[in-house]
Amino acid sequence: MWFFRSPEVVFGADALSYLSSLDIKKAVIVTDRFLKQSKVMDKVLMSIPKEVKTMVVADINPEPTFAEMSASLSKIIDFSPDWFIAVGGGSAIDTAKVLFAIYERPDISVYDITPLVNLNLRRKSRLAAIPTTSGTGSECSWAAVVSEEEGRKVELASKEIMPDIAILDPSLVVDLPREQSRNTAVDAITHAIEAYTSTWRNHYSDAFAEKALELILPNLPKVLHEPSDMDAREQIHVGASMAGLSFSNSQIGLAHAMGHALGAVFKLPHGLCVGLFLPSVVELNNDSAADRYSRLNRIFPDRYREKELHSTLRNYFAEIGQPLNVKQAGIDVQRYMSSIDGLVDLASESTGVTTNARDANSEDIRRIFMHVV
């Protein structure tokens, strides 16, 4: 027995207008400080009917801690919203998920947001997510990442924090800077590949992973070359969301476990971190998932394809500018080397290790950390 869970997904041109059809009385709009005064936020606010009372929470930093996430909680409780609307990338959407859960259940700890606890949310409010990046898949996932002060990323997950509605409007990502377009899309590619070989994989997650790669792989180089290519933008946007549905209904793997550890210690973009390890993880897993990797390898455009998926990935990443080693990622090699013990410990605690295609012990993880030096 297993499940497939998804929000209601609204996608395509003008998808944002769907907001006006919702029965909203009071909405908390959770976004990051960079979007607060932006065309994107103007568009969102214009899509919400005038009679709806809104409160904007825009103090979200990238990779926020729980203290940062919950800074506005008492004001939110006083405001008593019936909707949370997340607008932004993974950090803003994850923050909205956590605020939504804690607003609904002030008696629980953030650490209770696990698949093992029935939270009984949605007694007061609902949650919509509007991504302004194409990659995290958070708008369609049951996961949220919270950073801890001491440099660990905690992976929260619960079916109950999956948004009720995901709105994928491509006009919101057309101005996404090149580097962010690449980093977030690499995250989505990693979601799809890890979900497809996760030990929890299933027919539904397989279908979404394959389609996600079909949509993203040929279009990412186009967008990096011509950022205003709306058709390519839209396909990546939908593909990233499908990759989110895929991993949310199966699981992530070792590249995410290691990427979370690296990102927590070196404060680097999440997509860059997971992409740094993905080719080496695929190489490690190859004997356990050869047929599956072979199927995915065939989805890559011909000009990148090698016999093995890990080599194909390296070709593809090299072309789009995704770093393949720590130096290319701008990491100080000496500091990296002196951090490896801690990185191995952090990565070993991630659930991604448990559901990786191949059992990986701490020595395997250490080897991969060394492999990208």
Added chain:
Amino acid sequence: MLITKKRLSQLMVKFPSPEWVEEYAKKLNENQTYKDAAKTWEGDIMFVVEKDESFPKNSYIYLDLYHGECRKAMYSDSLENLPKAAFTYRGPYSNWRKLIDKQIDPIQGILTGKFKLEGSMMKIMRYTKAAKEMVNTATLVQTEF
């Protein structure tokens, strides 16, 4: 060396039983992957095998686990005979059987309602690899149901 059917049955231990628990603890302490995954774990756990149509009584397995080592393993038909544990993992006998036969993943087992877990979720979510290895170890015990 070929093992005859008769010899195999002599090697097998009944689940749940004191002999099974003893054999399980031995295998767990031999499992280097578990030792690695649980090297910072501190806490005891109670496995509760609940009665169902295939098994007539509740049974309890207490494990004192510390830094990748099983320091104590006890079996009882009564909870009163065992120390109180920080974590409890419980489910009906038939589901335990499927777990040991690797037909159920230990975490998916909770998500699908086949097992229940009590204890600090924050702590246990950092040790899912160790939990998986505990189940893998159970599959190494020559088990008779």
